[in-house]
Amino acid sequence: MxxxxxxxxxxxxxxxxxxxxxxxxxxxxxxxxxxxxxxxxxxxxxxxxxxxxxxxxxxxxxxxxxxxxxxxxxxxxxxxxxxxxxxxxxxxxxxxxxxxxxxxxHMRGETLETLLFERSAGFTEREAVTMVKRIAMLVLHLHERRIIHRDVRIPNVLLDGDRLQLIDFGLARFLGDTPAYSADSLDDYPAEKQLKRAVHPHSDLYALGHFLLFLLYSTYEVKEGQEEKSWEEELSLSPAVRAILRRLLQHDPPYQNIEELIDALTLYLQGKTVSF
Known part of the structure; x- marks a missing residue:
């Protein structure tokens, strides 16, 4: 009580x-x-x-x-x-x-969350991949400085015109530091939260997978009475984007670093074959 x-x-x-x-x-x-x-x-x-x-x-x-x-x-x-x-x-x-x-x-602009849920912005597959690549480039800048953001989500990305910004570093950690402030381990956390809070590039890569899903769902229309299914069943995606998502979400062997992801996104945008 x-x-x-x-x-x-x-x-x-x-x-x-x-x-x-x-x-x-x-x-x-x-x-x-x-x-x-x-x-x-x-x-x-x-x-x-x-x-x-x-x-x-x-x-x-x-x-x-x-x-x-x-x-x-x-x-x-x-x-x-x-x-x-x-x-x-x-x-x-x-x-x-x-x-x-x-x-x-003070970073001016609107969050992607506001654009998606209040302004009903919609992203085509190509637009979504382009946006995620731009965010991935910012994450690369952090990883090159041994910083893992650990909170790359739609409320933490701002758009000010064409200017893209990443905010809220409250959960960010330097590589090599412990993942938690009150303990040295995340063992008591559920498996997904352990991945999200790991001080490892995989944490930000996993977050980018969910970020990409949010953008791709922005143009998805639910039919009345339709049962909920997995994203792979609901979304009509190109084989390349499906493969990228599966690796980001760790359904398939994950990207080892942010550079690998950027290379895959670049190949897709150039119309070239993305390795599965």
Missing amino acids: WQTVKRWIDDNWTNRPHKPGTVIANYLIDEVLGSGSYGIAYLARHTGTGQSVVMKQVKPSLRGSPKGEAMQAYEARVLQSLSHPAFPRFLDHFTWQRQHYLIMS
Whole structure:
């Protein structure tokens, strides 16, 4: 019973977001962007320069826990190691009134999630593959710097005109580091979550497989009374894209690195044979 009460207290009191208009150190909060498992995100402005930024606050209920300030400090270290216009830029990291905050550049645009589910955007097979290749190129940039994103999903990809951006590095890890903050192993997690959270290129490759599926389903029409089937039965795909998906989702031997995937996507877009 106590755990239920504590969750209610955390959700309704301890972890209440700051209200718009609140000033935190040198930043004025304009909007609450959202709240996740570990933090609260705000759109804010620097009171001196007027620069628009994103502010991430560690959830107060997690203060002092492995998933609190230590996790945020790790994200700050990842962002500090990057310098690319498609990724958020680290600006500041500080403690204010015992709360912990990370400041990064504000990336403008709409998420792929919004485009798919609110604006009903549709992608042909070729458009979907083109989009995934562009994201794969960003993932390649990370992998070359020994960073595994571990959260490549449609809410974390922004489109600003033709400009593509990848955000939310809260789960990113450097290769060689442990996959979890509170334990050295993912053994207690279900098998799929172990794969998603592994500090290995396969994690991002698997995520890109699901990303591609979301795009391909954007033009799929469900007929009334139709029973749900597997994606292989529901989607009309070329043999090449079917083969790419099967390897990404590890139904067949997976790609060993992001370069292999990019090569396969490039061959498809050039109209050449993709090896199965």
